[in-house]
Amino acid sequence: MSRKIDRPGLTTAPASTRDRLVAAGIELFQRQGMAATGIKQILAMADARFSSLYHHFPGGKDELAAEVIRTAGVGYQRHVEQVWDQAAGTVASMSAVFEGAAAVLELSDYADVCPVGTVAMEVASTNEPLRLATADVYRSWLDAAQARFSAAGLDTREARQLSLTVVALLEGAFVVCRACRSTEPMLAAGQMAARLVNEALRK
């Protein structure tokens, strides 16, 4: 694993075996999804043994996957909130978040995305506990975005609609950008998100 760029949600040198297992899960789920990722591959990347996996995650791969989803979701949310809150106003935040995502995609050769979207699609109809884990992540992202839009002066309904739109745009743009190996969808999504927020605030 030679990529060295800063990855949202991943500390660079996880100390404990548990942290290494989760970090390996995040990295592998990002690149290839959950189903394609075998336990042995996770153990090899984490430099861990079978016994450690079942010590930390008695439920095995599913329990580790739930923790991967939760940790990746929290990490990515923290990253986006930092970018959002450092920008000069809510409209500028949209550009900053989407342009930042585009930059990370390009720097990582289109591999670094929050793995939640991929896993969400894989498990939505087949694994209810993991679906719930992905739903928790999205609810947390939506609440955080909605709170920021409300704080900027939008009414509850508008703040909610915009938060749903921005999260959907971000997740969808990741899909199209990775498929097309282009940042154009993410940059266009950011411009349209900024336009929507600008219009909403002017009303």
Add this chain to the structure above:
Amino acid sequence: MSRKIDRPGLTTAPASTRDRLVAAGIELFQRQGMAATGIKQILAMADARFSSLYHHFPGGKDELAAEVIRTAGVGYQRHVEQVWDQAAGTVASMSAVFEGAAAVLELSDYADVCPVGTVAMEVASTNEPLRLATADVYRSWLDAAQARFSAAGLDTREARQLSLTVVALLEGAFVVCRACRSTEPMLAAGQMAARLVNEALRK
């Protein structure tokens, strides 16, 4: 497989073994993605033999997967174009497309989505021929949307930006809707897409 609703891109009773294999691939990839879908599961659903698979798809699962992506992409595009073109104008098209997608999600218990997004995320960093197949689908969708926005009177740049935004919104809303088992993200995305198109046309 007891779901009986009309599924975009799937004929109800595929006649040939080849068509049954592709239809089974679409159905299984929709629900669980590509990696979780084994050849044996596809053969069982298609009521086909190993020898038939390799007769029609000498490249095995990957060659079948490329055809699944292509067929699902064409089928879903045709479905969306029909909904789009039957609506009363470009703004109404947005509502129709997203409300239609929300209705299909709800009717299918959040299982029926175009499988292209799931597979795109699974293969983007690991399988270049299949990534290219997903990119071809998105390029075709983007071109079709852009042509419609241009025909409605928008300039090339605006038509392109809106097409990227609408495709990203649709793909991302599928992810969040399935994870949260709610049509709210799709309906919000549709309202915001309609708002963007309305504002663009008024300029």
